Amino acid sequence: MQGNLIEIDIRSILQLISLGQRTGQLLVEACFHNNEKLTNHETTRHHHSSNSEKKFWFVFFVNGQIIYSQQGDTNLSRIDDYLRHYRVETRLDEQQLASLGSQNAPEYGYLWALLERNIIDPKVGHSIIHSLVYETIFDLLSLHQGSFIFRQGTTLTPQLTNLEVAPLVHKATQQIQAWKQLYPHIQSSEQLPILADMVQLKSSLPGATINKLQRWADGNTTLRQLARHLNRDILTVAKAIYPYVQQGWLQLVYANTSNLPTHRETSEVDDKYKVRVICIDDTKTICETVESILKQQGYEAIALTNPLEAISLIFQLQPDLILCDIAMPELDGYEICAMLRHSSAFQNIPIIMLTGKDQFIDRVRATMFGATDYLTKPFGDTELLMLVEKYINVQSYQRTPTKCHTY
Structure with missing residues (x-):
């Protein structure tokens, strides 16, 4: 099941998955101008330009119930925001965090790692999952344009909780209607509150209230982050500050994200850009061979042996080139390419x-499904490198502004 949000809305998609008791993952993609924000009162037009910013959301289902959801980025900051509320000081070390990178949903793996090490208890874990799922549903129901795809198959394990779709949708729908009433004073959950008129604040509010405002209205904390820190929904937080914004005592601004480094840029010890190649093949030896050949030549090679799990990882990793086997169980290469x-x-x-077949029909089908080229197995080092270098010249490759790397 896949399509465009102009043709079918998110609410209907969620209802179909719920009523069909389906197991799998829903991916939703939307694109926004960098000078426009998701406002939760209306969705900006879908653009394809160098100034566009793509956003992704994943929702994981088991028998029509939601077990988890996450945004396209995997910087783990959402969970850390909630840990701050629960005053959890212990975190995973760098080695433990690095091991999460190969998982289908690193954020979910991070949460379970905290549970397994008794850093948080199941009750806290359940609360965090419920809050994260709700904020995702709130954002998705605010969308009116974009695209989606739902793939049935295996999903995340182990599972801490199952959440019914209908109550989440009902609550989010009501809150979105209430959120619209705050416009234009409050426009987006990504806005940053800052103190604007301290004289009026001090003459009108108790000292304790001013101290709280000074603590949170620092220009570095978004409304969404503030809601997580307080373990409240976004509407409750917005309503609480709304009178101060109306009076002009607080201002809401957007962060200048144009100069923020991405995970990919900060992960490099130098300024050289490594071309990222993903290989999807259910044969482990093929994956290991590709990784070995490409890494020796300075490429960043990532092998994925599960085609279903590869779907969400591809969107998270944003590779520069993809090698994909055709004959795989559950989901073949043609389907992955078309998606x-x-x-x-x-x-x-x-x-x-x-x-594995050097046949004319395979070349034709690959082209029909959108493939750029094909490589017949078995292949040697020279064949693979020549084909990769045909499409990506490592020496002259430049990082382009049109690519939206989401972590």
């Missing part, structure tokens, strides 16, 4: 199909 080409994020990314 990626349906997304604006992968319309121009080279996709090379790996096949």
Whole structure:
């Protein structure tokens, strides 16, 4: 099941998944101008330009119930925001955090790592999951344009909780209607509150209230982050500060995100850009061979052996080139290629199909499904490198502003 949000809305999609008691994952993609924000009162127009910012959301289902959801980025900050509320000081070390990178949903793996080490208890874990799922549903129901795809299959394990779709949708729908009444004073959960008129504040409010406002209205904390820190929904927080914004005592501004480093930029010890190649093949030896050949030549090579799990990881990792086997169980290479080409994020990314058959029909089908080229197995070092370098010149490759790396 896939399509455009103009043709079918998120509420209907969630209802279909729930009523069908389906197990799998829903991916939703939307694109916004960098000078426009998701306002939760209306959705900005879908643009495809160098100034666009793509956002992704994943919702994981078991038998029509939601077990988890996450945004496209995987910087783990959402969970850390809630840990701050519960005054949890202990965190995972760098080695433990690094091990989460290969998981289908690193954020979910992070949460379970905290549970397994008794850093948090199941009750806290359940509360965090419920809050994260709700904020995702709130954001998704605010969308009116974008694209989606739902793939049935295995989902996240282990599972801490199952959440019914209908109550979440009902609550979020009501709160979105109430949120609209706050416009234009409050426009987006991504706005940052800052103190604007201390003289009026001191003459009108108790000292304790002013201290709280000074603590949170620092220009560095978004309304969404503030809601997480306080363990309140976004509407409750917005209503609480609304009178101060109306009076002009507080101002809400947008962060200048144009100069913020991405995870990919800060993960490099130098300024050299490493071309990222993903290989999707259910044969482990093929993956290991590709990784070995490409890494020796300075590429960043990532192998994925589960085609279903690869779907969400591809959107998170944003590779520069994809190698994809054709014959795989549950989801073949043609389906993966077609799904990626349906997304604006992968319309121009080279996709090379790996096949064990050197037949004309395979080449034709690969082209029909959007493949850039194909490589017949078994192949040697020279064949692989020549084909990769045909589409990506490592020496002259430049990081382009049109790519939206989401972590």
